[in-house]
Every structure is written in C-alpha cells, then in structure tokens.
Amino acid sequence: MKTILALFTASLISCFLFSSLSFGQEIPKPGEIIDKSNYKKYAHLIPEELYPGFENGWGGFWKPISLKIVPTKPASQPKRFLAFSEKNRGKYALDKDGFIIGGYDYEGLPFPGVRPDDKDFATKFMWNFTYRYMRDDWIGPMTAFSKRKGEPITFNISDEIIVEFVNRMYDDPKPNMKDPIGLQYAEWIRYSVPVNVRNFQMLIYRYLDPRKSDDTYLYLPTLRRVLRGEAGQRSTPIQGQNQALDDFQGFDGRIQDFTYKYIREQKLLGVADSKLNVGLVRKQTAQAGGVLFFDDDNWEVRDVYVIDIIPKNATYPQSRKRIYIDKENPTIYHAAVWDRAGNPWKFWSFEFAKRPCADGDTASSIEHNFGLDVQFGYGQTTTMDYKLNGHGFKYNDIMPSAMSKRGE
DSSP states (O other): OHHHHHHHHHHHHHHHHHHHHHOOOOOOOTTOEESTTTGGGGGGGSOGGGHHHHHHHHHHTBOOOOEEBOOOOOOOOOHHHHHHHGGGTTTOEEOTTSOEESOOOSOSOSSTTOOTTSTTHHHHHHHHHHTSOOOSEEEEEEEEEEEETTSOOEEEEEEEEEEESSSOOSSSSOSOOOOTTOEEEEEEEEEEESGGGTTOEEEEEEESSTTSOOEEEEEETTTTEEEEOOGGGGGSBOTTOSOBGGGGGGOOSOGGGEEEEEEEEEEEEEBSSOOOOHHHHHHHHHHSSSSBOOOOSOBEEEEEEEEEEEESSTTSSEEEEEEEEESSSOOEEEEEEEETTSOEEEEEEEEEEEEEOGGGOEEEEEEEEEEEETTTTEEEEEEEOOEESOOOOOGGGGSHHHHHHHHO
C-alpha cells in the first residue's frame, strides 16, 4: 500500500502548508459545518491526519467527512472522584525512573492540579490518565466495521467486561475491591461474529505493582483450552481490529514502559458527548454505499494537551505516538503513530459520551472510534454500547477458569 502512504503524506504536507500560510486562528460557531469547502480555515483545530478525510475520505474508505459544531460544555471527571483526589495534592513525586514515590495508595488522582510548568508534567499527567475515573465496572457489545482497499466492508462483534479494583466510586466495595493477586483492572473480551472466531476469548490483567508485567490469557474454542498469551500481545493488533491493546482509547500502555514529552496546549475539535448507538451506526453503515460510516455530529472545540509517547524498548513496533488529550477530563480525542522507521502508520479518533452516575455525576465513556492503517490500507469504524456500573462483578467472574465456562 505504498501508493496510499505516498498520497496520504503528500496530502498532509500540502494541506498543512496551505492552512498554516493562509488562515488565522478562527473558531467555528455552533451549528457551523466544517467540510471540504472550509476545513483549511480551521486546520489549526484539526489533527493533520484528518485533512485527507475532508478531501476524499482517505482515498475512499469513508465519504469525504464533515463536522457539525455544537456548543462546548463542561466534561470534567465526576465531582465525587475529584473531591476524593484532593487528599493527594502535593503529596507525591516521581523518582528518576518515573515511578510514583511517597506511598501512593492507588486512591484518586496521584497528581491533582498538575500544570505544564511542572518539570515532570507530561509523566505526572499520564499517571493521572492511568488512574482517572472510568467506571466501577461495565459490560456491553463492541461492533467493528472494517474495510480494506478495494474490498467490501466486513464486521465483527464481541462482548466485553471490565472490572476495576481501585478507584471505585459508586458500587460496593469502594474505593477498592480486594483480590488475591493485586489487580488494577481486568478486561475480558469474547467474540461472537463472524462464525470462524466465535467464542474466541481474551482476558487481560493489569496489576497495581507497576513493575509487574500484564498477563494475557486466551481461550481457543477449537481446543477448549485456556492458554497463557505472549508478553508482546499488548503491541500486536488483536483479532478483527487495527488497534493493539496498548492503543485502546488512544493509549493503554504501562506508564513506566514509555517516556513522555509535552508538546503544547491548544484548542482542538473532539466529541465529548456522542449521541451514537449501535443500531444507528449499523443503519448508517448499510446506507453508506460501500464506505465506512463517519460520525459528523457533536464536535466541540476542546482545550487539549498534545503529548508525545516514546517507547523505551527499541523493538517496540511504534517509534512514537502523539495524543491529543482533554485538559479538563483526561480522555484522548485523537492519536497518531509512526513506525520504527519514522513513517506515518496509523491514526484514530475517539468519541465519548457522558454516562450518568449517582448524585448527578457523569463519567466519560468511550462510545465510538474510527481509524486507518495508512501503510496497509485498512480502515475501521468501531462502536460500543456499554452499560456503566451496577453489575456486581467480582474477582471470580474474571478468572481464567470463567473463560472455560463461558466457552462451553
């Protein structure tokens, strides 16, 4: 797919030069539509990787995209969680290797209020990202629509359960759920469509001890056995996705395995309160005429930090990842990665919804994403329909033995 990569790179360069020389820093008004006719006017609000989408849908993966602007609304972390985190303000620091020191108890944000003038800002902010409030638990389906250059759209469906063991705000036990092996969270995925991967399952353990590697377990339905996954599984794209586990929600790597560089803060377009659902995405995909569906609604002007993530391991397949992460609520709206040779490789945009919690609080829940592997010509639109909190999952529900029971 060298042609796609060359066209993609050339388009980025030409759009960037045109936009940077021709326009100021204008802000679109609510109700305005940004499309091919005017996106260069607002290029300073859009990651460069999206520019070719306005021109030709990245060569026909999507229809030429457009963005409908809506008023920017608050999108903070739950008030209960922010108040809970205040006890940690100014309490902890980082050692020379970037680990948190001072007795952090995994309750609340470790560095509430950290600002860019802190010499360790990028790393501290990413620790906050890791320990942000996302859920006590959740369950729901994930549907991924995929398209290779010149081929029809295919799709896969999986179910997912995630159980948090720390920073639980609404469901007992809280704030932490004790378990015998010291987990931060457990994530279980089971595929149901297509038939050839039905009942294939993955179980991922993230430990509280940052020096302890993640564990991955695989259930193979043909063998009816649970096997231990390879340690490198987190950087390998998973079944039916163009994302590896480390790419989930923009970045889900272990903080200590990377270094972080603060680039700047800026205004950027992102979706903080999506109105999509699985049924709508399926309908729109069917009506799209052989190209992937792109969500053109509910784009807000958000304040973000731009941070580069560089792996410490030279054999890691990505040489760099750039994320655009909300200042108010650390969620990643856009992410781009480069391969080990420094060439553009993949990008994603992520959309979130405000899911209700107790006491009038809301939590940002990942709802939708789209992405493109520009080197292999593989595009994807993924939508989720998670039910947040209140499911009562326990440690026994996400043990490897539970995979066998679900597979039978």
